[in-house]
Amino acid sequence: MKHLTLPAVLMLLLISCSKSDSIESSPPDQWIVVGNDRGLRNEFIDMANLIDVEESNLRVRSSVIPNMELNYPIRDSLVIGSEEEQWRLSRRGRDTLVLFDSVKNNHYYLERLRVVNLDSSWMDYATQKVFLDNGGFMDVSFLFEEKGDQDQGCYMTRATRFIGNQRIWYDQADGFWRAEDRFNQPILSYTLGGSRDVTILIDSIKAGEGLYGRRIDNNNMNGIRRGKLLRESENRSSENPEELLSHLDFSKTKVTLMADSLKNRHTRFTNSGSLPKNIISLAEHDLEGFWLLLDEAGFAIKVGEKNIRQGSFSFHPRANYILLDGGCLNVHYLPYEVLKDGLVVNLPITLIRPGLEPRGIAKGKMFTGVAYFMTELEIEIPFMEGKR
Numbered sequence: 286m287k288h289l290t291l292p293a294v295l296m297l298l299l300i301s302c303s304k305s306d307s308i309e310s311s312p313p314d315q316w317i318v319v320g321n322d323r324g325l326r327n328e329f330i331d332m333a334n335l336i337d338v339e340e341s342n343l344r345v346r347s348s349v350i351p352n353m354e355l356n357y358p359i360r361d362s363l364v365i366g367s368e369e370e371q372w373r374l375s376r377r378g379r380d381t382l383v384l385f386d387s388v389k390n391n392h393y394y395l396e397r398l399r400v401v402n403l404d405s406s407w408m409d410y411a412t413q414k415v416f417l418d419n420g421g422f423m424d425v426s427f428l429f430e431e432k433g434d435q436d437q438g439c440y441m442t443r444a445t446r447f448i449g450n451q452r453i454w455y456d457q458a459d460g461f462w463r464a465e466d467r468f469n470q471p472i473l474s475y476t477l478g479g480s481r482d483v484t485i486l487i488d489s490i491k492a493g494e495g496l497y498g499r500r501i502d503n504n505n506m507n508g509i510r511r512g513k514l515l516r517e518s519e520n521r522s523s524e525n526p527e528e529l530l531s532h533l534d535f536s537k538t539k540v541t542l543m544a545d546s547l548k549n550r551h552t553r554f555t556n557s558g559s560l561p562k563n564i565i566s567l568a569e570h571d572l573e574g575f576w577l578l579l580d581e582a583g584f585a586i587k588v589g590e591k592n593i594r595q596g597s598f599s600f601h602p603r604a605n606y607i608l609l610d611g612g613c614l615n616v617h618y619l620p621y622e623v624l625k626d627g628l629v630v631n632l633p634i635t636l637i638r639p640g641l642e643p644r645g646i647a648k649g650k651m652f653t654g655v656a657y658f659m660t661e662l663e664i665e666i667p668f669m670e671g672k673r
Contacts, residue, residue, distance in 0.1 A: 313337055315469050316382055316395035317348070317486065319501055319509045323391045330372070330384060330393050332503035333484040335468055343374075348484045349463060349474045351436065396499070398470040398486065407471060407490055408464045412438070415604045416515040419495065422446060423455065426518065427475075428604055429462050430613060437461040439613030440475060441606070443620065452543060454633065454661040456561075459614050470498075480504075485514055493517060526600045526623070530579050532668050533628055538576040539665040542569070542636070554643045556654040564616045564659070565593055566635040577630065577664050584609065586632075627667035635659055 316336045330336075335346045343364050347353035358365050364372040364384060372384040372393070382395040411429040418425035423446040432438035440462045444455040458478030465472040471487040473496070481504045488498040495517045500510040560566050565586060567575070574589035584607075585595040596610040607619040607630060616633045641656035 312400060312469050313339070315398040317398060317484075317501065319394055319396050319499075321391050321393045323389070325389060325391055332505075333474075333482060333501045335398070336395060348465065348468075348472055349476065349482045351465075351467075398468060399488065401470045401488060403471050403487065403490065407487070408466065410490055410496075411462065411464065411473060413603075415518040416495065417518045419513045419516040420510060427515065428601070428606070428618070437463045441613070441615055441618045442477075443615065443618070454543060454631075454659075456564075456633065456659045457615050526621075529623065529628060530581075533579075533666045534669045535576060535578050535666055537667050539667075540572050540575045541663040541665070542572060543631075543661045543663055552638060552641060552656055552658045554641075554652075554654055554656050556652075558653070558655050560635050560637075560655065560657060561659065563611065563614050564633055564635050566637060566657070567593075568637045568639065572662070575662070577632070577666070579607070627665055630664045630666070632662045632664055633659065634662055 314337065318330055318332055318334050318336065320332070330345065333348045335348055337344050338359070341359045343357045343359055345355040345357070359374070362374050364374055366372065370386070370388065372386055375383045375385065377383055377394075380397040382397075384393040384395065385391075386393065412431050416427040416429075418427070423444045425442060425444045428441040430439050430441075438461060440460070442457045444457050445452050446455070447453070458481065460476035460478060460481075462473070462475040465474065473485045473487060474482060476482050481502070484501045484503075485496065486499040486501070487496060490496050495513055496515040497513050498511075500514045502508060567588070571588045574587075576587055578585040578587070579598065583596055584598045586593045598610065599608045600606075601608055601618075605621050605623075607621055609617040609619065611617050619630050619632055621628060621630045635657050636659075638656040638658065642652040643656075646652055
């Protein structure tokens, strides 16, 4: 690999612009970290960090944290991170730079951002549609909510897949989304939990189709997806769903536990006895007396006469979801469908599994924790006779 001196690096950043554009009219090149040889995390140069070079300085900015910026000097084509950490800068083609970490024997790969100018309305595009992830083995839907006067907004994501005839629900970490226009290329990013960030560099947005570009996941060090990333889904919001409530016979509610075969029960164990927060916990014997009530006063989830949870709710204006109060969390979005004979609602739950123990417990030791798995209830509420 040919190593570049500092003047050569700066020349590379100039000649990578289109020949038809003048240097004055073209913004300085920017680069994004897309992977490395060994899949290592690094505090300085992590996945989805944005990098630019100016004179003898290399600047690193986060694609998801607006005010995060680090600067490192460049000396004789070496980027000086510290006395122990230095990276040699080199090139692989017009659109790729490489930083070599000799201490860890690892190459970090950087791709050049395209210069993409979208209409300013793109910043609101995410909140006008419902999207499906255009790839992977699961069906993943996204519903981005309005940000208001905040710099980030909440979003709902729902992931399911079929194993045989069973639809398996996968709990997803909650997070926030952002739209960025401070770089050469527009960026849509979203977080999953506290440590996973997904960055989408937008190449184009096609009405009626979706969003095209490059997708980088900072938890997948050697993976980058290209092409159509988010596919527009049909907005299935029912007309006047509130009017349906008075036509439903809640006394005849039928409940089905989804993914109830032992093979597909991904059992988890907690030694402390604490269960996931913000999600309803039930035992299997609770299902016989389970019922859901929706009316003008709010919602109530009961087992027999025992009140499990109650509060206010609303119907989402863009998609078929019932929103429970308690904040913008995935488990508060209940997908529903209006059928000819009634309403079907899916409710995420934690199902407690008494009597199960994790493998590998030492002889003579007693497991005092709780076994559980996370799944959904399919709740069918029929219409009253003569009401539909």
